[in-house]
Amino acid sequence: LDSPLDELDSIYDRYHQVARLSKHAGGIGLSYSRIRARGSLIRGTNGHSNGIVPFLRTLDASVAAVNQGGRRKGAACVYLETWHADIEEFLELRDNTGEEARRTHNLNIAHWIPDEFMRRVETDADWSLFSPSDVPELVDLWGDEFDAAYRRAEAEGKALKQIPARLLYSRMMRTLAQTGNGWMTFKDAANRTANQTAEPGKVVHSSNLCTEILEVTDDGETAVCNLGSVNLAAHLGEDGEMDWARLDATVRTAVTFLDRVVDINFYPTEQAGASNSRWRPVGLGLMGLQDVFFRLRLPFDSPEARELSTRISERIMLAAYEASADLAERHGPHPAWSATRTARGVLHPDHYPDAEPRWADRWTALRTRVAATGMRNSLLLAIAPTATIASIAGVYECIEPQVSNLFKRETLSGEFLQVNTYLIEELKSLGMWDARTRDALREANGSVQDLGWIPEEIRARYRTAWEIPQRALIDMAAARTPYLDQSQSLNLFMASPTIGKLSSMYAYAWKRGIKTTYYLRSRPATRIAQSARGTAAATAAPTVPVPQQAT
Structure with a gap:
C-alpha cells in the first residue's frame, strides 16, 4: 500500500x-x-x-x-x-x-x-x-x-x-x-526497470512483506500479486540435465492459472480490486534451486551454478511472457497495457546491457509477437520465500543455499527433522555413512567442513549458507535480475555480523543492481538451545543441538 x-x-x-x-x-x-x-x-x-x-x-x-x-x-x-x-x-x-x-x-x-x-x-x-x-x-x-x-x-x-x-x-x-x-x-x-513506471506519476513506493513484489501504488491503488512457484527439482531429466521443454510447459500452465486467479479472486478492499484488474500482475517464482545443484554436483558458488541459475530464470521469463502473449491474443491485453514500458517496445532485460540471452531467436520472435498482441499481464516474475510449500514439496526453499545438512523446521504444517538426503546418498556410495560420520555431523551442527575423512570435493559441495561467501549469493542474484521483472526475497547470511562487514556487503549489493534484500540471518538466531543434560544422559541418547531453519 x-x-x-x-x-x-x-x-x-x-x-x-x-x-x-x-x-x-x-x-x-x-x-x-x-x-x-x-x-x-x-x-x-x-x-x-x-x-x-x-x-x-x-x-x-x-x-x-x-x-x-x-x-x-x-x-x-x-x-x-x-x-x-x-x-x-x-x-x-x-x-x-x-x-x-x-x-x-x-x-x-x-x-x-x-x-x-x-x-x-x-x-x-x-x-x-x-x-x-x-x-x-x-x-x-x-x-x-x-x-x-x-x-x-x-x-x-x-x-x-x-x-x-x-x-x-x-x-x-x-x-x-x-x-x-x-x-x-x-x-x-x-x-x-519497473514495467509499470513508464508514465509520469506512476511510482513504486515500497515492496511487500517479503520484498519480492514491486508494483506501483497510490491512494486509490493497492498493489496485489498472485504468487506461485515452480519446483525446479521436478524438471531434471533422466540424463541429469534440465528438461527445458517440461519447464516451458509448467510455466505456461502456471501463468494461465495465476492469470485466472485475477478474475475469480476475492478482494478485501476496493483499491486492491481496482489495481489488480487494471494491471493483472502475477508473480511466478521458483524453489528447489539448491536441489538442482546437489543433483548436478555443482557447488553453490561455482561459475557453472551461477550460469545455470541465470539460464533457468531466463527460460522461465521467456515461457511466462510467451504464455501472457497467448492469453492476450485470446482475451486481449490488460487494461493498462498502453501505460507500460513493454507497450513501448522495452522488455525487462533491455535495462541490462550486459545481459547475454541464450535463446536470442526466441526473444526476437517474442518481441514481434508482443508488439502485435500485447500482454495479458503487466508483471510476471517474482521469487517469494516458499518456506512452507518447499517443505511440503520436499525441496530446499526458493533460491537459497541450505542452512545446514541437519536441521529442524517448524511451520504451520508441523515440525520436520530434515537430513540432507543428497549428502547421505553420496556418503553411502563411498561407504562413509556410518556411526562416526553421523555423530560428527550432529556435533558439528550439520556442517561437514571439519570432517576431514570426507573428500574435499564433497565438503565443498555441501557447504552451508554460513560457509558460502555472501558475495557469491549477491552475484548470483544480480545475474538473474535481468530476468525478474519484479524482485526476489534475498536473505543474506552472516554468522557473526559486524557493522563493517555488513556495510561492505550491502554496498556491494547496491552496486550490483540488486533491487531488494530480505532478512539478515545471523547464526545464533538459527539454533535451538541445547537442552541441559542430566544424569539420565548416561542411559538415554544425548540431546542433539539441531539448527532450526528460519521461516
Whole structure:
C-alpha cells in the first residue's frame, strides 16, 4: 500500500484497509513516507506533530489483533525513505530496550533507499533529513528527478537536520545486526526497470512483506500479486540435465492459472480490486534451486551454478511472457497495457546491457509477437520465500543455499527433522555413512567442513549458507535480475555480523543492481538451545543441538 496521506482521515482509513487485507490472509507492505516528522507544525491547531511512531504503535496493535484468516497473527512491513526526519526513531522500533511506548514488536521495518544516499555514504558526505510536509514531492520522485529535488530542498534550507551519511548507514547496519530487520531495498533500482513506471506519476513506493513484489501504488491503488512457484527439482531429466521443454510447459500452465486467479479472486478492499484488474500482475517464482545443484554436483558458488541459475530464470521469463502473449491474443491485453514500458517496445532485460540471452531467436520472435498482441499481464516474475510449500514439496526453499545438512523446521504444517538426503546418498556410495560420520555431523551442527575423512570435493559441495561467501549469493542474484521483472526475497547470511562487514556487503549489493534484500540471518538466531543434560544422559541418547531453519 502507498503511504497514507498526511492527514488524520487518511491515516485511519489505511488502518481499516490493512485490517481488511490482514483478515483475509494478506501479508502487508506499507509505506509511511508521507506522514510529517516529529516536531512539524500542525497548522490547524498550532501544535506540533508527534511524528510517525505513535501511528505505527497503533498499526502494530492492529496487526497483532487482526490475524490472517484465523490461522496466524497478521504480518506487516513498514517502509520509510531514508530522508525522513524520523528515520533515527524508526531504526529503534524493534529494539528490546528503551521506551516501550515507542517500540513496535509486531511490525517488520524496511528502508526505501535512493541512490543519492548510497552515493553520499561512498563519499562520506552529509545527509539531510526532512519532514514530508516541507518536501511532499520527494515521495513521488526517483532517479535524476529525485536527486535534483532533494538538492534543491537542501539549498533552500528546508532540512530539519543534517547527519553524516555514514553515521546513519552504520546505524542501519546495527539494526540489521541486532534484529535482522531494517531490510535494505533500493528505490531507484526498483523504479528504473519497473514495467509499470513508464508514465509520469506512476511510482513504486515500497515492496511487500517479503520484498519480492514491486508494483506501483497510490491512494486509490493497492498493489496485489498472485504468487506461485515452480519446483525446479521436478524438471531434471533422466540424463541429469534440465528438461527445458517440461519447464516451458509448467510455466505456461502456471501463468494461465495465476492469470485466472485475477478474475475469480476475492478482494478485501476496493483499491486492491481496482489495481489488480487494471494491471493483472502475477508473480511466478521458483524453489528447489539448491536441489538442482546437489543433483548436478555443482557447488553453490561455482561459475557453472551461477550460469545455470541465470539460464533457468531466463527460460522461465521467456515461457511466462510467451504464455501472457497467448492469453492476450485470446482475451486481449490488460487494461493498462498502453501505460507500460513493454507497450513501448522495452522488455525487462533491455535495462541490462550486459545481459547475454541464450535463446536470442526466441526473444526476437517474442518481441514481434508482443508488439502485435500485447500482454495479458503487466508483471510476471517474482521469487517469494516458499518456506512452507518447499517443505511440503520436499525441496530446499526458493533460491537459497541450505542452512545446514541437519536441521529442524517448524511451520504451520508441523515440525520436520530434515537430513540432507543428497549428502547421505553420496556418503553411502563411498561407504562413509556410518556411526562416526553421523555423530560428527550432529556435533558439528550439520556442517561437514571439519570432517576431514570426507573428500574435499564433497565438503565443498555441501557447504552451508554460513560457509558460502555472501558475495557469491549477491552475484548470483544480480545475474538473474535481468530476468525478474519484479524482485526476489534475498536473505543474506552472516554468522557473526559486524557493522563493517555488513556495510561492505550491502554496498556491494547496491552496486550490483540488486533491487531488494530480505532478512539478515545471523547464526545464533538459527539454533535451538541445547537442552541441559542430566544424569539420565548416561542411559538415554544425548540431546542433539539441531539448527532450526528460519521461516
